[in-house]
Amino acid sequence: MRRSTPLWAVVFGVVALLTWYVFYMRSVVTDLRAEASRVGKMYARVYDALSDPNTDATTALQDLSALMRESGVPIIVTDARGSVTASANLPKDILGSNARIAQYARELARENKPVVEPGVGTVYFGNTRLVEGLRIIPALQALLIAMFLTAGIYALRTRGRADREQIWAGMARESAHQLGTPLSSMSGWIELLRDHDSGDPVMAHALAHMDGDLERLRRVAFRFERIGRPPRREKVDVGDVVERVATYFRARVPTLAKAVTIRSVRRGGSLVVDGDPVLLEWAIESLAKNAIDALAGRGGRVTLSVQELPEGRVRIRVKDNGPGVPRELRKRIFDAGFSTKQKGWGIGLSLAKRIVTEGHDGRLLLQSGTRGATFDIILDHESTS
Numbered sequence: 001m002r003r004s005t006p007l008w009a010v011v012f013g014v015v016a017l018l019t020w021y022v023f024y025m026r027s028v029v030t031d032l033r034a035e036a037s038r039v040g041k042m043y044a045r046v047y048d049a050l051s052d053p054n055t056d057a058t059t060a061l062q063d064l065s066a067l068m069r070e071s072g073v074p075i076i077v078t079d080a081r082g083s084v085t086a087s088a089n090l091p092k093d094i095l096g097s098n099a100r101i102a103q104y105a106r107e108l109a110r111e112n113k114p115v116v117e118p119g120v121g122t123v124y125f126g127n128t129r130l131v132e133g134l135r136i137i138p139a140l141q142a143l144l145i146a147m148f149l150t151a152g153i154y155a156l157r158t159r160g161r162a163d164r165e166q167i168w169a170g171m172a173r174e175s176a177h178q179l180g181t182p183l184s185s186m187s188g189w190i191e192l193l194r195d196h197d198s199g200d201p202v203m204a205h206a207l208a209h210m211d212g213d214l215e216r217l218r219r220v221a222f223r224f225e226r227i228g229r230p231p232r233r234e235k236v237d238v239g240d241v242v243e244r245v246a247t248y249f250r251a252r253v254p255t256l257a258k259a260v261t262i263r264s265v266r267r268g269g270s271l272v273v274d275g276d277p278v279l280l281e282w283a284i285e286s287l288a289k290n291a292i293d294a295l296a297g298r299g300g301r302v303t304l305s306v307q308e309l310p311e312g313r314v315r316i317r318v319k320d321n322g323p324g325v326p327r328e329l330r331k332r333i334f335d336a337g338f339s340t341k342q343k344g345w346g347i348g349l350s351l352a353k354r355i356v357t358e359g360h361d362g363r364l365l366l367q368s369g370t371r372g373a374t375f376d377i378i379l380d381h382e383s384t385s
Contacts, residue, residue, distance in 0.1 A: 263302075
């Protein structure tokens with residue numbers, strides 16, 4: 001099983017930002033061309049006024065003023081006493097208020113240094129929409145570079161993780177292959193012991209459990225062989241799987257001092273899901289083993305139950321009455337490598353969660369409670385009709 005990756009989201013974000021950037025730069029080019037056109041018209045009007053002595057200077061200045069208004073540059077002209085004598089392109093909400101215009105002039109002075117013209121006064125001017133828009137270009141470019149770097153780092157980490165998982169899958173399948181020879185040998189030795197059985201009930205009981213352990217080893221080897229391969233899809237009665245897991249552990253937990261009781265409960269008839277029986281059994285065993293380990297040295301009760309839920313779902317519950325999971329550790333309980341046990345590897349719950357969520361589109365939940373730990377596997381129920 002591969003860990004699902006949000007690579008598509010990263011690619012979509014980069015493409016969307018690049019598309020917006022391209023269209024924005026095209027609008028910037030359009031604004032620059034319009035600005036160049038206005039400057040050209042202003043130059044042509046000035047040149048025309050200078051070359052033709054019959055041209056009325058007032059008309060030429062009015063034309064230049066109109067072109068300046070088209071540029072959108074906010075302008076405020078004040079005399080020596082600070083009174084406003086002229087203005088252009090001011091926000092509508094400040095028109096008619098000398099106090100607001102004076103405050104806006106101070107804002108323009110912070111944007112650009114005012115121009116003091118003898119005989120005219122002080123000219124305060126702001127920036128065009130084009131200049132305001134160009135200010136975000138460096139930030140936008142930095143964001144694009146950061147996104148590309150993030151995508152590159154993410155791709156390298158994803159590739160490294162995929163390579164490690166491929167190596168792990170190969171080692172697991174090779175281990176399964178190597179287990180085949182001793183398993184076959186153990187099967188032969190068990191048959192030899194059964195042939196020489198003198199009718200001792202203890203020997204018969206031991207051989208039955210040895211057969212069960214051998215079968216379990218075969219299933220474990222088969223599970224290792226399945227690592228790295230896509231999950232199978234077939235009809236699985238999870239009630240039978242839960243009963244099989246409970247029966248196996250029931251014969252292998254302490255029954256004298258610090259006894260551990262394992263019981264299985266099936267509420268309803270056939271509870272069939274569409275899934276991989278080998279992987280589902282593996283996930284349930286991991287939860288059951290975790291519950292049994294929590295009761296080590298103190299004894300207690302583990303309950304495995306299966307129940308049909310509304311809206312076509314099935315719940316597999318593994319509950320114990322042990323010490324439970326501390327509140328501060330609940331967010332980390334499913335992290336790979338995290339374990340509260342000194343000799344634990346921290347892969348049981350993580351593996352179970354991956355089997356349920358990624359392999360079967362289900363949910364694995366740790367229910368809140370004050371006594372013991374309760375894990376729920378929620379799967380879609382397949383109709384048998």
